[in-house]
Amino acid sequence: MTETKHNEVGAINSVPKELHIDGQWRPGASTFAVEDPSTAKVLCRVADADADQGVEALDAADRAQGEWAATPPRERAEILRRAFSIMTEETERLALIMTLEMGKPLTESRGEVAYAAEFFRWFSEEAVRIDGGYMTSPVGGSRVLVARQPVGPCVFITPWNFPLAMGTRKIGPAMAAGCTSVIKPASQTPLSTLALAEILERAGAPAGVVNVVTTSTSGEVMGGLISDPRSRKLSFTGSTPVGKKLLEQASRTVMRTSMELGGNAPFLVFEDADLDAAVDGVMQAKMRNIGQACTAANRILVQRPIATEFAERLRERLAALTVGRGVTDEAVVGPLIDAEAVDKVDSLVRDAISRGATLELGGRAHDGDGHFYEPTLLTGVPTEAEITSTEIFGPVAALSEFDTEAEGIASANDTPFGLVGYVYTTDLARGIRVSEALETGMVGLNQGVVSNAAAPFGGVKESGLGREGGFAGIEEYLETKYIGLGLA
Numbered sequence: 001m002t003e004t005k006h007n008e009v010g011a012i013n014s015v016p017k018e019l020h021i022d023g024q025w026r027p028g029a030s031t032f033a034v035e036d037p038s039t040a041k042v043l044c045r046v047a048d049a050d051a052d053q054g055v056e057a058l059d060a061a062d063r064a065q066g067e068w069a070a071t072p073p074r075e076r077a078e079i080l081r082r083a084f085s086i087m088t089e090e091t092e093r094l095a096l097i098m099t100l101e102m103g104k105p106l107t108e109s110r111g112e113v114a115y116a117a118e119f120f121r122w123f124s125e126e127a128v129r130i131d132g133g134y135m136t137s138p139v140g141g142s143r144v145l146v147a148r149q150p151v152g153p154c155v156f157i158t159p160w161n162f163p164l165a166m167g168t169r170k171i172g173p174a175m176a177a178g179c180t181s182v183i184k185p186a187s188q189t190p191l192s193t194l195a196l197a198e199i200l201e202r203a204g205a206p207a208g209v210v211n212v213v214t215t216s217t218s219g220e221v222m223g224g225l226i227s228d229p230r231s232r233k234l235s236f237t238g239s240t241p242v243g244k245k246l247l248e249q250a251s252r253t254v255m256r257t258s259m260e261l262g263g264n265a266p267f268l269v270f271e272d273a274d275l276d277a278a279v280d281g282v283m284q285a286k287m288r289n290i291g292q293a294c295t296a297a298n299r300i301l302v303q304r305p306i307a308t309e310f311a312e313r314l315r316e317r318l319a320a321l322t323v324g325r326g327v328t329d330e331a332v333v334g335p336l337i338d339a340e341a342v343d344k345v346d347s348l349v350r351d352a353i354s355r356g357a358t359l360e361l362g363g364r365a366h367d368g369d370g371h372f373y374e375p376t377l378l379t380g381v382p383t384e385a386e387i388t389s390t391e392i393f394g395p396v397a398a399l400s401e402f403d404t405e406a407e408g409i410a411s412a413n414d415t416p417f418g419l420v421g422y423v424y425t426t427d428l429a430r431g432i433r434v435s436e437a438l439e440t441g442m443v444g445l446n447q448g449v450v451s452n453a454a455a456p457f458g459g460v461k462e463s464g465l466g467r468e469g470g471f472a473g474i475e476e477y478l479e480t481k482y483i484g485l486g487l488a
């Protein structure tokens with residue numbers, strides 16, 4: 001394998017490793033280590049904030065709020081637009097930083113940089129379109145003005161699996177709406193967010209508008225911020241159990257919340273599907289991000305007459321994949337985030353086999369120092385296997401069969417989660433019927449990737465509350481104010 005010519009050390013050195021508070025880089029109370037999951041070696045150490053430093057970040061966001069809300073929308077838009085341009089120009093550096101701290105292949109990291117930057121471009125355009133209303137009451141004819149105002153300082157908590165895009169999806173609309181924020185990235189992947197803060201600084205974001213707190217003690221540091229009445233909105237992307245805990249904390253001050261939580265996506269393949277397209281779709285929906293996506297196809301449900309052929313075609317494609325470090329120029333399956341993730345994936349595979357599933361490929365950790373797991377295919381996975389009710393978060397395709405359309409829909413909906421579903425069929429009427437019947441916030445109809453800055457991303461049921469992206473994305477950061485006009 002050829003290592004890329006990119007300078008890994010240079011990329012890591014280019015990122016400030018301190019807290020970003022009030023436009024300044026400050027040391028933490030201590031430091032914590034960031035690991036490269038493909039080597040299990042320490043990449044660098046990063047500032048570890050304590051609870052007081054978390055509060056200092058909120059102080060800064062609170063102080064900056066008034067002036068930022070009063071900054072003309074065109075100026076806010078131009079800062080976002082400049083940040084988009086810088087991110088685009090620095091794609092290679094940002095992609096390498098992301099691959100080193102998270103593990104995904106460089107090609108996917110480049111894709112994430114483009115996707116992440118697009119939220120800045122989209123919301124730079126939305127920033128100048130915020131408007132209110134003027135209405136005549138249908139009873140009595142009095143007049144009402146409806147003004148739009150930023151909700152105020154926000155608290156953002158992001159996961160490790162999409163280190164850059166999960167940040168811009170929150171920061172973009174918040175800045176566009178006139179909100180300041182404190183963002184806390186996952187402790188496994190703080191570097192992408194720190195790099196983003198430095199880019200926003202270069203793009204002209206005023207001090208205090210975006211503050212970054214890196215910490216290894218998230219509960220302690222963020223608990224104080226969430227229960228502080230100055231925080232007016234919490235936007236969290238992460239697991240459902242942590243989301244539920246944060247919702248309880250947020251209820252104390254009745255703050256607004258957006259929750260982008262876990263998924264358990266069904267991937268339905270009907271007998272009339274274009275099988276090549278459906279296999280391509282699984283390769284995207286299952287293998288992207290090494291299976292570590294909230295949108296990952298967790299349960300692949302195939303109509304019985306085509307199940308054997310579909311499994312064989314998928315097995316061939318999975319068997320052709322190479323496992324390796326994401327920084328190589330080849331298309332590879334990178335590592336999982338840590339050793340615990342490898343153990344979890346392996347125990348789900350063992351459990352499925354013990355309950356009657358057939359192991360067609362893989363099924364074990366990959367040799368080497370990093371946290372690799374082999375691309376794996378299971379068929380005949382019974383509903384009682386844990387893998388059908390748990391987010392796998394690994395390169396494991398779990399197939400089971402169904403007979404009728406109604407049975408396929410019922411199996412697909414048999415989960416407390418509802419982020420996304422995938423439907424493969426060449427019958428458009430069936431495709432729309434099934435898409436409408438799925439209890440999810442999103443559907444990929446003959447499409448294996450659903451993510452677009454211009455469209456509302458989010459789930460129903462225990463997959464979350466609120467939407468990110470699209471017109472809906474900025475609404476999350478705006479309050480309406482009813483101003484009744486006494487004109488008599």
Ligand SMILES: NC(=O)c1ccc[n+]([C@@H]2O[C@H](COP(=O)([O-])OP(=O)(O)OC[C@H]3O[C@@H](n4cnc5c(N)ncnc54)[C@H](O)[C@@H]3O)[C@@H](O)[C@H]2O)c1
Pocket residue numbers: 157158159160161162166184185186187218219220222223237238239240242243245259260261262263293294295391419459463464
């Ligand atoms: N719906 C979506 O858009 C979306 C997108 C990406 C990931 N996810 C979900 O995220 C999960 C994977 O990410 P993860 O393992 O980083 O999730 P996680 O819930 O463990 O952590 C997410 C973030 O919350 C922080 N955190 C953990 N405990 C906390 C606490 N008590 N108080 C405050 N912060 C706390 C973590 O440090 C991290 O920054 C999966 O469930 C995945 O489906 C959802």
